[in-house]
Amino acid sequence: xxxxxxxxxxxxxxxxxxxxxxxxxxxxxxxxxxxxxxxxxxxxxxxxxxxxxxxxxxxxxxxxxxxxxxxxxxxxxxxxxxxxxxxxxxxxxxxxxxxxxxxxxxxxxxxxxxxxxxxxxxxxxxxxxxxxxxxxxxxxxxxxxxxxxxxxxxxxxxxxxxxxxxxxxxxxxxxxxxxxxxxxxxxxxxxxxxxxxxxxxxxxxxxxxxxxxxxxxxxxxxxxxxxxxxxxxxxxxxxxxxxxxxxxxxxxxxxxxxxxxxxxxxxxxxxxxxxxxxxxxxxxxxxxxxxxxxxxxxxxxxxxxxxxxxxxxxxxxxxxxxxxxxxxxxxxxxxxxxxxxxxxxxxxxxxxxxxxxxxxxxxxxxxxxxxxxxxxxxxxxxxxxxxxxxxxxxxxxxxxxxxxxxxxxxxxxxxxxxxxxx
Ligand code: GLC
Numbered sequence: 001x002x003x004x005x006x007x008x009x010x011x012x013x014x015x016x017x018x019x020x021x022x023x024x025x026x027x028x029x030x031x032x033x034x035x036x037x038x039x040x041x042x043x044x045x046x047x048x049x050x051x052x053x054x055x056x057x058x059x060x061x062x063x064x065x066x067x068x069x070x071x072x073x074x075x076x077x078x079x080x081x082x083x084x085x086x087x088x089x090x091x092x093x094x095x096x097x098x099x100x101x102x103x104x105x106x107x108x109x110x111x112x113x114x115x116x117x118x119x120x121x122x123x124x125x126x127x128x129x130x131x132x133x134x135x136x137x138x139x140x141x142x143x144x145x146x147x148x149x150x151x152x153x154x155x156x157x158x159x160x161x162x163x164x165x166x167x168x169x170x171x172x173x174x175x176x177x178x179x180x181x182x183x184x185x186x187x188x189x190x191x192x193x194x195x196x197x198x199x200x201x202x203x204x205x206x207x208x209x210x211x212x213x214x215x216x217x218x219x220x221x222x223x224x225x226x227x228x229x230x231x232x233x234x235x236x237x238x239x240x241x242x243x244x245x246x247x248x249x250x251x252x253x254x255x256x257x258x259x260x261x262x263x264x265x266x267x268x269x270x271x272x273x274x275x276x277x278x279x280x281x282x283x284x285x286x287x288x289x290x291x292x293x294x295x296x297x298x299x300x301x302x303x304x305x306x307x308x309x310x311x312x313x314x315x316x317x318x319x320x321x322x323x324x325x326x327x328x329x330x331x332x333x334x335x336x337x338x339x340x341x342x343x344x345x346x347x348x349x350x351x352x353x354x355x356x357x358x359x360x361x362x363x364x365x366x367x368x369x370x371x372x373x374x375x376x377x378x379x380x381x382x383x384x385x386x387x388x389x390x391x392x393x394x395x396x397x398x399x400x401x402x403x404x405x406x407x408x409x410x411x412x413x414x415x416x417x418x419x420x421x422x
Contacts, residue, residue, distance in 0.1 A: 001422070002421060002422055003384055003388075003421050003422070004388065004421065007387065007388070007416060007421055008416070008417065008421060010391075010392065010413075011045070011392065011413035011414075011416040011417050011421065012049055012413075012417065014392055014408045014409070014410060014413040015042065015045055015046060015410060015413050015414065015417075017408070018408070018410045019053075020034075020077065020078070022056050022057070022059075022060040023039060023057060023060040023061070023075070023077060024038070024039065024042045024057060024410045025410065026038045026394075026406070026409060026410050026411065027394060027405075027406035027407065027408055027409045027410065028408070029082060029191045029406065030082075030083075030188060030191040030192060030394075030405070030406040031083065031406065032080040032082055032083055033074050033075060033076050033077060033078075033080065033083065034060065034061060034064070034074065034075040034077060035073065035074055035103065036061060036071055036072065036073045036074070036102065036103035036104075036107075037103045037104045037106050037107075037162050037358070038410060038411050039057050039058060039060070039061045040058060040061070040106045040107045040109075040110040041106070041110070041358050041361075041411040041414050041415065042057055042410045042411055042414045043055070043057040043058050043110055043114065043414075044110060044113065044114075044414055044415075044417075044418040044419075045410070045411075045413055045414025045415070045416075045417045045418050046414070047113075047114055047117065047418065048417040048418055049417070051114075051118070054114060055114065055126055058107060058110065058111065058114075058130060059126070059129075059130070060075075060077075061075070061107070062107075062129075062130060062133040063075075063096070064094070064096055064098045065133055065136065065137065066094070066098075068140055068144075068220060069136035069137050069138075069139055069140030069143075070102050070137065070140045070144075070220065071102055071103075071105075071107070071133070071137045072092075072094075072098035072099050072100070072101070072102060073099050073101050073102055073103040073159060073160065074098060074099040075096055075097075075098050076096065076097040076098065076099075077096055081187075082187055082190075082191070083187050084184065084185060084186055084187040084188070085099075085184075085207065085210060089184075089210070089214075090210065090214065091214055092218050100210075100213045100214065100218040101156065101157045101159060101160050101213065102137075102140075102141075102160055103159075103160055103162050104160075104161070104162045104235060104236050104239045105134075105137055105138060105141060105236065105239055105240050105243045106239055106243060106362075107130070107133075107134055107137070107243070108131075108134040108138070108243040108244075108246045108247040108250070109239075109242055109243050109246045111127065111130050111131065111134060111246070111250070112246040112247075112249055112250060114127075115127045115250070120253065122253040122254045122255075127250065128254070131247070131250045131251075131254070134243070134247055135247060135251075135259060138240065138243065138244060138247060138263075138266075140220075141153055141236075141240055142266060144220045144221065144224045145224060147224060147225075147230070147290050148232070148273075148276070148290065150269065150270075150272070150273030150276055151237075151241075151266060151268075151269035151270030151271070151272065151273040151274075152232045152237040152270065152273050152274065152276060152277065153232065153233060153236040153237045153240050154224065154230055154231065154232050154233070154290050155229075155230075155231050155232075155233045155236060156209070156213070156223045156224060156227040156229055156230060157206070157209050157210065157213070157229060158173065158206065158209075158229065158231070159206065160233070160236070161231075161233045161235050161236060161287075161302075162235065163235060163300070163301075163302060163337065163351045163356075163359075164198070164350060164351055165198040165202055165349075165350050165351050165352065166298075166300055166302075166337065166338065166351040166352065167296075167298060167338060167342065167343055167344035167345075167352055168231070168233075168234075168286070168287040168296040168298050168300060169229075169231060169287075170343075170344065171289070171294060171296070172229055172230070172231055172289050172291075172292075173202065173205045173229065174205075175228070176205040176208050176209060176228045176229060177208060177228070178201070178204040178205055178207075178208045180208070180211065181204050181207050181208050181211065184207060186200075186203060191406065192404075192405055192406060195348060195349065196348050196349055196350060196404045196405060197349075197350060198349075198350060208228065209227065209228055209229045212227055212228050213227070230289070230290040230291050231287055231288070231289055231290060232276070232277065232287060232288050232289070232290050233287050233302075234277050234285045234286060234287045234288075234300070234302045234303060234305070235287075235300075235302035235305060235359075237270070237274065237277065237309075238274075238285070238302065238305035238306060238308060238309035238311070239305065239308075239309070239362070240270070241267065241270040241271070241274070241309040241310075241311065242305075242308050242309045242310070242362075242366075244263050244266050244267050244270070245267060245310065247263055248260055248263040248264065248267065251263060270309075271311055274306075274309070274311045274312075276288065277295075278316060279295045279297055281297065282295075282297050282298070282299055282323075283299075283319035283320070283322065283323055284299045284303040284319065284320060284323055285303050285306055285312075285316075285320075286298055286299070286300075286303060287300075287302075298338065298339075298342055298343070299323050299327075299338075299339045299342070300337055300338050300339075301335045301336065301337045301338075301355075301356070301359045301360065301363060302359065303320065303323070304320060304323075304324065304335065304363040304366070304367075305359075305362055305363060305366060306320060306366070307320075307363065307366030307367050307369065307370045307372070308362045308363060308365055308366030308369075309366070310366075310369075310370070317370070321372065321375070323339075324375060326339075327339050327340070328378070331398040331399060332398060332399055332400070332401065333355055333382045333383075333385065333386055333396065333397075333398045333399075333401055334355070334360065334378060334379045334382045334383075334398070335355060335359065335360045335363055335379055335382075335398075336353050336354070336355055336398035337351045337352065337353060337354055337355065337356060337359070337395075338351070338352050338353050340353070340398070340399075347397045347398055347399045347400070348397055348402075348404050350395070350404075350405070353397070353398060354395035354396055354397060354398065354404050354405075355382075355383070355386060355395060355396045355397075355398050356394075356395050357383050357386070357387075357411070357412050357415040357420065358411050358415060360379050360380075360382075360383050360415075361383070361415050361418075361419050361420070363379060364376040364379040364380050364383075364419075367379070380419065380420045381420075383415065383419070383420040384416075384420040384421055385401065386401050387412065387416055387420070387421065389401040390402055390403040391403060391407065391408075392407070392408055392409050392412040392413050392416070393405060393406070393407055393409060393412060394406045394407075394409045394412065
């Protein structure tokens with residue numbers, strides 16, 4: 001039963017208004033193209049009232065997939081001068097134009113959910129096509145983004161993590177040489193308050209990493225081996241492990257034995273490898289630099305994806321729950337992107353404190369699956385209260401509940417419809 005039918009209508013309207021014909025923009029103005037993991041979550045929202053449109057959203061997303069298997073983080077379906085860096089800055093030479101980096105691989109998990117809700121027919125052609133696309137994308141991660149051979153996932157740009165300017169990346173970014181960046185015009189601060197967005201010197205580093213990729217012709221091997229930013233991201237490592245489990249369920253349903261064996265081996269490797277991210281002092285899984293080996297030591301919302309990925313000993317899980325208790329005691333609304341009091345915490349600034357409902361959703365799903373239903377319910381109720389208090393913002397202050405970033409946000413609307421509003 002819906003918590004608030006009026007908000008259901010508003011949420012549906014946002015998705016319909018942000019629909020550009022087969023794909024949805026995250027919000028008008030600030031993000032005028034198709035974003036990878038946004039589309040996956042948006043499909044869950046559409047699925048609540050228009051299942052055809054839900055499938056179309058992710059089919060359009062994979063229309064931008066590269067031959068090497070990468071699903072890009074942005075597809076520039078049409079021109080829009082209101083965004084930097086646009087298609088000509090990335091210069092990937094693709095049709096449709098895309099960026100040269102990826103984003104969190106949550107698609108297989110969403111695909112499984114859509115398919116199961118429709119009866120789980122192993123012969124469903126739409127599922128089969130998307131299954132192949134997901135498999136190619138996972139293999140791309142396994143081939144290009146596992147430099148330590150331990151089943152974890154490295155990112156070569158902080159934008160790939162989806163937690164764009166989390167303080168987890170600060171030390172690695174500080175080493176990026178920005179001397180060749182030259183002048184450019186940011187567009188984001190024309191849409192939202194600069195106090196919520198990354199600072200200028202941070203943005204210069206993001207652009208410098210992009211330039212490295214462009215200069216080597218988006219050769220993913222060169223970027224992985226020699227790029228200026230190489231972080232093993234706790235978020236993608238957990239999301240990919242989870243997505244491999246979901247893809248395995250699809251492989252088994254179709255009797256695709258060779259792929260099932262391949263995925264089982266990957267899953268076992270990642271399960272063993274995850275300890276490389278465990279930071280006993282922090283009592284959490286933390287992102288870690290692939291080049292220097294340095295752990296961020298920061299407890300972020302992504303640390304709690306361990307439940308969603310199904311990893312952790314009893315001791316590790318107990319420490320994570322203790323961290324959750326501590327965070328809940330310090331804040332009004334779960335789940336902040338960074339724990340209050342941590343280095344660089346700021347309740348209004350992108351990924352340094354604000355709550356993002358899509359991460360909260362995955363964390364709550366994992367907690368519920370692992371038997372922590374009280375915490376799952378708490379996160380879900382807090383998420384609903386944020387929308388009830390402030391509307392469908394991109395993110396929210398964990399202290400005041402005030403919205404931050406863009407308004408009328410697609411994935412926030414989708415999370416209301418598919419999860420916290422129901
Ligand atoms: C920001 C977020 C990223 C998201 C994009 C579109 O860049 O950090 O995760 O995909 O906005 O919503």
